[in-house]
């Protein structure tokens with residue numbers, strides 16, 4: 002066969018590969034997983050100081066009405082998490098009213114002293130690693146800042162702090178399936194972490210979660226991605242935002258592939274200051290996948306921040322009351338499922354902005370194949 006005779010066959014092959022890959026693209030990322038503390042490489046320990054927000058420490062003590070280099074960046078941070086409206090743009094380095102207002106709302110949501118100032122306590126909280134889902138959507142919040150506390154009587158009034166997405170979306174079936182992005186090629190050990198995280202929720206509600214290999218048929222899609230991954234919510238490298246998840250019935254669950262994920266072992270004794278506990282983050286994000294927003298209760302799983310080298314995997318009463326409000330109690334659940342909380346919030350905390358598109362990364366991989374074949 003001559004070279005000119007081979008060409009149509011080769012072109013056909015390339016076309017088929019292109020079509021297949023654009024239909025089910027493969028993210029080109031391999032996340033960093035450390036099965037145990039001992040498996041963390043020495044050079045990583047030496048270079049583990051990066052954090053996209055550590056710069057904010059320099060802004061501690063800034064005063065209203067004055068100008069400081071870097072305040073524009075802080076305003077962008079507050080806008081990302083919903084504390085400054087999306088309509089505002091072209092931020093200046095001026096400590097203006099919008100920043101002071103954002104600070105007050107943030108401080109109320111996180112139970113900090115409400116000063117409207119960039120005090121140490123607030124800055125130390127702002128730089129904490131956290132979930133990428135916003136705390137406030139379209140200016141409304143049902144974390145602390147959106148609540149009306151009943152102070153009309155002398156009784157101590159119990160106020161719930163769990164929240165839902167706008168319209169309280171939830172799954173309308175009980176048997177849910179989940180699948181991992183094939184491109185991540187996760188080990189069974191990593192997959193087992195997600196299985197444990199799902200179990201923590203299925204213990205208290207009558208839902209089941211079963212792993213499937215069919216990513217297209219699964220209700221919940223789990224994947225690790227680096228930086229921009231085509232959904233308008235790029236990840237930011239080590240620490241900063243750790244993961245984000247969409248409200249029902251989207252099922253999209255994305256984790257930052259650049260984090261130093263600890264899979265098993267005691268993360269609290271890790272010598273790596275940027276070590277993040279995978280199961281803790283998974284339990285939180287599954288809360289979003291099921292319909293919960295962020296909570297102001299610091300002990301709750303749905304609290305938006307989690308420090309590195311911290312393990313937090315046990316559902317708090319607040320989480321259980323919230324999720325049972327959506328799905329009822331698992332009949333086999335022995336804990337107290339009769340919520341004492343009477344208030345029900347239906348705000349929009351944590352709502353996700355838009356659906357993902359995967360086509361672009363698939364095409365990039367496909368073109369790589371073409372280049373190889375030619």
Ligand SMILES: [Zn+2]
Pocket residue numbers: 132133134285286289295305351
């Ligand atoms: Zn979250």
Ligand SMILES: [Zn+2]
Pocket residue numbers: 230232234245255
């Ligand atoms: Zn994403």
